[in-house]
Amino acid sequence: MNEPSTAVDFATRIELPKLEKSFFVGRALSSSLLTIGVWVAAILASVPLFSVLYMLIVRGGARLNLELFTELPPAGFELGGGIGNAIVGTLVMVGIATLISVPVGILAGVYLADLGPDTKVASAARFLAKTLTGLPSILAGVFIYAAVVLAMGGYSAIAGGIALAVTMLPTVVLTAEEAMKMVPQKMKDAAYGMGCTRTQVIWKIVLPTGLPGILTGVMLAVAGAAGNSAPLLFTALFSNYWLHSLREPTASLSILIYNFSGMPFDNQIELAWAASLVLVLIVLVFSILSRIIGRPKV
Amino acid sequence: MNATAEAMAIPTAVNAVPTTAAMPASIAIDCKLDKVFYGDFLAVRDSHVPIEKGKITGFIGPSGCGKSTVLRCLNRMNDLIKIFRFQGHVHFHGQDVYARNVDPVILRRYIGMVFQQPNPFTMSIFDNVAFGLRLNRFKGNLQEQVEKSLRRAALWDEVKDKLNNSGLSLSGGQQQRLCIARAIATEPSILLMDEPCSALDPVATRRIEELMIELKAKYTIALVTHNMQQAMRVADKTAFFGVDISKGGRTGYLVEMGDTQQIFENPKEDLTKKYIRGEFS
Numbered sequence: 001m002n003e004p005s006t007a008v009d010f011a012t013r014i015e016l017p018k019l020e021k022s023f024f025v026g027r028a029l030s031s032s033l034l035t036i037g038v039w040v041a042a043i044l045a046s047v048p049l050f051s052v053l054y055m056l057i058v059r060g061g062a063r064l065n066l067e068l069f070t071e072l073p074p075a076g077f078e079l080g081g082g083i084g085n086a087i088v089g090t091l092v093m094v095g096i097a098t099l100i101s102v103p104v105g106i107l108a109g110v111y112l113a114d115l116g117p118d119t120k121v122a123s124a125a126r127f128l129a130k131t132l133t134g135l136p137s138i139l140a141g142v143f144i145y146a147a148v149v150l151a152m153g154g155y156s157a158i159a160g161g162i163a164l165a166v167t168m169l170p171t172v173v174l175t176a177e178e179a180m181k182m183v184p185q186k187m188k189d190a191a192y193g194m195g196c197t198r199t200q201v202i203w204k205i206v207l208p209t210g211l212p213g214i215l216t217g218v219m220l221a222v223a224g225a226a227g228n229s230a231p232l233l234f235t236a237l238f239s240n241y242w243l244h245s246l247r248e249p250t251a252s253l254s255i256l257i258y259n260f261s262g263m264p265f266d267n268q269i270e271l272a273w274a275a276s277l278v279l280v281l282i283v284l285v286f287s288i289l290s291r292i293i294g295r296p297k298v
Numbered sequence: 299m300n301a302t303a304e305a306m307a308i309p310t311a312v313n314a315v316p317t318t319a320a321m322p323a324s325i326a327i328d329c330k331l332d333k334v335f336y337g338d339f340l341a342v343r344d345s346h347v348p349i350e351k352g353k354i355t356g357f358i359g360p361s362g363c364g365k366s367t368v369l370r371c372l373n374r375m376n377d378l379i380k381i382f383r384f385q386g387h388v389h390f391h392g393q394d395v396y397a398r399n400v401d402p403v404i405l406r407r408y409i410g411m412v413f414q415q416p417n418p419f420t421m422s423i424f425d426n427v428a429f430g431l432r433l434n435r436f437k438g439n440l441q442e443q444v445e446k447s448l449r450r451a452a453l454w455d456e457v458k459d460k461l462n463n464s465g466l467s468l469s470g471g472q473q474q475r476l477c478i479a480r481a482i483a484t485e486p487s488i489l490l491m492d493e494p495c496s497a498l499d500p501v502a503t504r505r506i507e508e509l510m511i512e513l514k515a516k517y518t519i520a521l522v523t524h525n526m527q528q529a530m531r532v533a534d535k536t537a538f539f540g541v542d543i544s545k546g547g548r549t550g551y552l553v554e555m556g557d558t559q560q561i562f563e564n565p566k567e568d569l570t571k572k573y574i575r576g577e578f579s
Contacts (some may be wrong), residue, residue: 186417190477192378194430194484195407204429209420296420296464 060277096161109176160236175217215294229254345552356533364550410481416473418465451479471502
């Protein structure tokens with residue numbers, strides 16, 4: 001048995017390559033530098049995000065109490081007060097916008113992804129939706145002012161909701177289409193092979209499988225709409241009172257922030273900060289809820 | 299027999315279009331494809347493939363010879379492709395499958411299909427198997443029927459404690475057996491299998507093959523396979539398809555069909571002999 005010795009002979013005879021990591025050679029160096037670069041970029045990108053959150057919590061948190069949610073906005077030199085009506089107004093108008101844009105948007109997404117992806121109507125609709133995502137939202141407000149406010153004879157929560165729906169629609173359509181396109185063809189084949197009609201394939205397979213993606217898109221749209229002030233300027237205007245009817249001018253958080261942040265009173269400026277924090281919290285709560293609802297059941 | 303068997307019984311041929319030639323009763327599907335087109339492309343020609351009841355009919359042949367196309371004609375899966383059209387006929391127990399008043403959706407409930415890639419739905423194992431039953435508003439005991447189907451697909455013991463887990467959490471071979479369980483839950487009379495083992499390892503393949511042999515007591519099976527040994531092991535009848543490139547395109551056609559033993563041991567055609575000897579693929 002002289003195997004061990006031959007093994008040693010073998011090892012000494014051939015020149016073993018150097019396997020240790022060295023940092024200052026060509027590709028290792030560029031890899032390290034790029035890794036550092038990516039980290040720096042990531043930190044830089046998150047600086048504004050976290051500083052905004054920090055500012056909101058520090059400056060808005062001070063007024064985060066029950067009064068904020070139950071009281072009406074204060075007038076000029078008054079102290080105290082809250083933003084209750086603006087919270088209600090924002091929730092109602094975003095709700096109206098969601099009720100309009102989500103069903104229409106998802107059905108349009110079904111058409112684009114499944115029913116007629118290659119038709120002329122579909123490519124036209126896709127192009128328009130992409131263009132609309134870039135539409136300055138103030139134009140949505142002006143459009144609804146002409147189409148709804150003038151026709152109804154006044155500013156209203158309904159007009160505000162419709163204007164927000166216009167801004168939400170393209171996002172919902174395009175993300176719903178993408179989410180449903182991701183459903184594998186083999187899964188649809190299986191459903192057809194089981195004897196599903198087209199409606200059943202879409203209803204039982206495509207929509208449930210694409211649901212998490214669809215909800216992500218809906219949440220993006222809702223978050224955008226909740227913070228959008230421009231479409232409301234010409235449609236819902238503002239109100240210092242509680243919402244009594246959907247046909248009246250309606251307060252909203254975004255307009256309240258816009259109004260109060262420009263006022264020369266500390267009380268109002270504090271409320272503007274608090275309203276901003278509430279807005280962020282509302283969006284956060286809805287995102288978490290949609291994550292829970294959209295989580296795959298199994 | 300329970301409610302499914304009754305509900306899913308083979309439709310009676312009372313108002314069926316009478317077949318031109320009297321086919322023996324042992325033929326479950328008489329498939330005669332003279333020409334199959336995708337757009338202007340002639341995909342398959344002159345293929346007469348009768349599928350016998352209670353037997354496994356294997357389709358073999360080189361890539362692009364139209365095996366899958368033929369299989370997909372049987373339950374009208376090709377209808378989903380807009381540019382598909384064909385000349386010939388497919389008779390299912392005497393009824394013309396392509397007759398104008400036949401609803402392909404109903405047809406597919408009698409002719410189940412298992413695909414090349416395991417394709418469970420993103421739902422629980424139980425719901426996957428119950429899918430077709432719910433679709434057909436199954437009146438019997440759902441639990442029992444699901445268990446029976448999973449047992450028949452040789453998967454029950456592995457999943458009985460985790461029926462609520464996702465179907466996608468299973469391994470590839472288990473997923474494919476789940477798909478088989480799903481396909482047989484509604485007790486279709488015919489099972490089409492399109493290369494069901496091509497994505498599986500040898501152990502899983504062996505299990506599926508054993509399963510097919512067990513299933514043929516109850517179902518008629520048409521099996522497309524790329525693997526000649528598989529056809530030899532499981533098929534009773536074998537149809538060998540070739541590719542005709544004489545007219546420019548690649549057109550599949552039936553070279554010969556017969557008992558598996560005859561095809562592999564004593565083929566009539568030279569082409570079959572060469573293919574089986576592995577001279578081309």
